[in-house]
Structures are given as structure tokens and as C-alpha cells.
Amino acid sequence: MKTYVISIDQSTTSTKVFLMDTKGNIIKETAKKHKQIYPENGWVEHDAMEIYQNMMDCLHQILHTINQEDEVLGICLTNQRETTVIWDMDSGLPLYHAIVWQCRRTIPICESLKAYETIVEEKTGLKIDPYFSATKLKWLLNHVDTPVEKIMAGTMDSWLLYKLCGKHVCDHTNASRTLLYHLKDKKWDDELLKIFDIPKCILPEIVYSDGNFGSVEIDGRVIPILSVIGDSQSALYAHQAFKLGDVKVTMGTGSSVMMNLGKQLPEHHGGVVGALAYHTTKKDAYAGEAIINASADTLNWLRDDLGLYEKDQMLNDISMNAHGVYLVPAFVGLGIPYWMSRAKACISGISRNTTKTDIVVAGMQSIAYQIYDAICALEENADISATRISADGGASKNPALMQFLADICDKDIITYKQSAFSAFGVYLLGLQKLGYACDDLQKIDQIYHPKMDKETRMRYIEGWKQAVDVVVYDADKRGAL
Structure with a gap:
């Protein structure tokens, strides 16, 4: 008989399910993408039932690969944060498409x-920003006819847990992304609920990330839900970023750059937002978080929409020289440190000699520049230097980009052999809940040391700042009209 744990990563673009042993090894994985719905410019939606059905399809596929006598110790779930679902209490069906964290429709409400x-x-x-859940939920309540007493609502974890186990719960890290959760008191806040006009009765119960989420019966097995945590916090947990000043960078559709602040509540300046790093039955910590709206999604746009390159592997050995071209990817506004919802993307520095490759490289560089801005803001906010920086996400596998990031930040950047970071962090939480030791399960892959001379580095950074200034000026001008 073999023993396994299942880890689910429900992300912005797909649902991935991993079958893992208790030694950190991925035995089997499967994934299904879901549709990205764009009803209007700046609006982004997901079909919550499609996501649930995709998750169940993946779970069935995984379970069919093991023997009936094999033991599944539990399921661990991590999810895209802030994305908001509203559903009917009686039918268990969504009342509207899920409004995704990227969606900007609630700018007027904000x-x-x-x-x-x-x-x-x-x-x-x-910040009061469309990125977070409260104004999404307020918008949804204004656009459905169902009586409040028949409505349930929550972030994606809450929706999936309800469908799996029949329990209306969420974990603290997901609750903390809603604008309705008191970060110090760690509970729904009545004054915030009043400000956003959200009835408390539609919200889930908040539990620890390794708390009691119930069990699911599937393919003749009753499997407990071991752990639940938001995807960025799960990645931080996978990085084992447990010391003051540890920084993790997740390079996904957007980027979340988190610095562990221990017991210190984040200050409110520099565009940094406060976060729970983790909150379990045994330990908790706060974090400063810098949010980047468009990270690797910029490369998706360059590849899929503009057709400037075909495969991501083509970028691994690319020369990181954009010949003066800068791309500011404000496709859904600017995040850290500006928080400008009305900002628009811009490509600057183009000449007659500019090539497709220059624009692609400028897109890659924009990821590094934004992370540099984020780390600077985190250090200033906490008044401490980043002690250790590690990166994950698909883009972290690109050696050219990671070297450029180390050069621009002028700091070592660590990457790991493990690739499924969000799934791995919540898996570690689940294993620890079961009493397993997990300290040696994460293995370093590369350490990128800065090589760029100071003069070149500062010239690149100054060019980036000038390009961003153009975007900020344009947003300010249009906002005043």
C-alpha cells in the first residue's frame, strides 16, 4: 500500500491537481484550463461552475491512477485570491460569473x-481598489435579484469548499484579501461591512489555514481537506520564508512580492499593502505585499495576441538588450507603488530600427523593473533590507530574465527545483498538520548573482522611471478630464 496527498492549485488560468507522496515528490499531475471571459473592456470573469467541474475532472483522473488499497491522506487547496463568487443557497449554483481579481469594473464604486x-x-x-473583493461583491449584490437570505458569497476557496464539503468556510489568508477583514483582530469587521454595504450573513466562517474544512466523498473514498491558503501565501510558505526580511517573488499572471514582517503590522505608505503571511493553529506572521498587476501575462500578450514570438523556450537564451525600448504593462492599471486604476499600457523608445525582438525583450524587462520597484517599496515601508530573495513561477525558469532581475535589483536571486510552488506550499501545510517533518523537502536550483556594472544598471532604471512617468502623466491628465 502506498500513501499519497493530493494538492490542488486553482489559479487564474487553470486548475492543476497533483498527486504527491510524503517526501515532496510529484507522482502524477493533471490540469484543465478554463475560459477567460471579457464582457467589456477591463472586465474579467470566470465561470465558477466550469472551474468546479474542471477540478472534479482532474480529481477523478488522479484517483483513477492509483490502486484502491492505496491511502489518500487528504486534499490540500490553494486558490487565486480576491476573485469573488456569489451563489444560491438552495440550488448551489452561481448567480453570476465570478468576478476576477484583474477586473476593473468597480472603479466608480471605489x-x-x-x-x-x-x-x-x-x-x-x-487600498480601496477594484483588485480586492469587497467592491466586486457590492457590484454583484446590485446585479442579482435573489433575496439576501438566500445568498452565499466568498472567494474561490469558499466556493470550492462549499461544493466539495457543503461547508461555508474560508481561511484567514483569503479573508484578508476582501477589504472586509480586520488584519489585527483577524475577523470580519462590522464597520467595514457597513462601509461597503455587505450583509455579514452571506459571508463564510473564517478558519485557520490548517483548520477543520470537512471531508469530500469521491470515487468511493472519504478524503479530508487538510489545508487551505491563498496562492501567494502558499508560495511564500513553499519558499520557507519564515524569517524577518525574507522575500518571495511569484511570477505568475501578475506578481506578488511578499516580505515576511514577523509580528510587525505593515506601515501604510509607499503603495505596500498589508497581508497575513500565514495563520495556522501553531504559528502566524504578517507580511508586506507589493502587487504587480501584469507580469508574465505581458509575455502571453506578446506571444498570443501580437504573435511576436511562438514558444517560451525561445526566450531562454535571448539577449536582454531592448535597445532603448520600454514597455510599461499597465493593461489593468498600475499596482505598486502607484495604484492607478486608470493607467494605460505604453511602449516607448521606438525607432525605425526597432525590431520585434526589442519589444519582446522590453516586455521581459518590465517584469524585472516592476519587481525592483516592489522590493524597494517593501524595504522602505518596513525600514529593513531584504535578507533573502527567492523566485517562483513559470517566468522564474527563464535564465536570461532571472539574471537581468539579479542585475537590476543588485541582489542574489534564488530559484528552486520545485516548480509547482503554490501547490507545494499548501501541501507542506497539510503534511505538517499530519505530523510530518518538512524542513528538507525544498531544494535550491540556481542562485543568480548580479553581474551588471553600476553605471549600466542605473541607466536602465532611469529609462524605466521615465517611461513610467509618461504613463502616470497620461493617467493624471485623463483623470482630470
């Missing part, structure tokens, strides 16, 4: 709540 910016940030650590 602008109408500017008078509450200070109190909201003091309580939540977050």
Missing part, C-alpha cells in the same frame, strides 16, 4: 468610497 480610504487601510492594510 472612487465613491474615497472618504473612507484612511479607515479602510488602517483596518485591512489594503
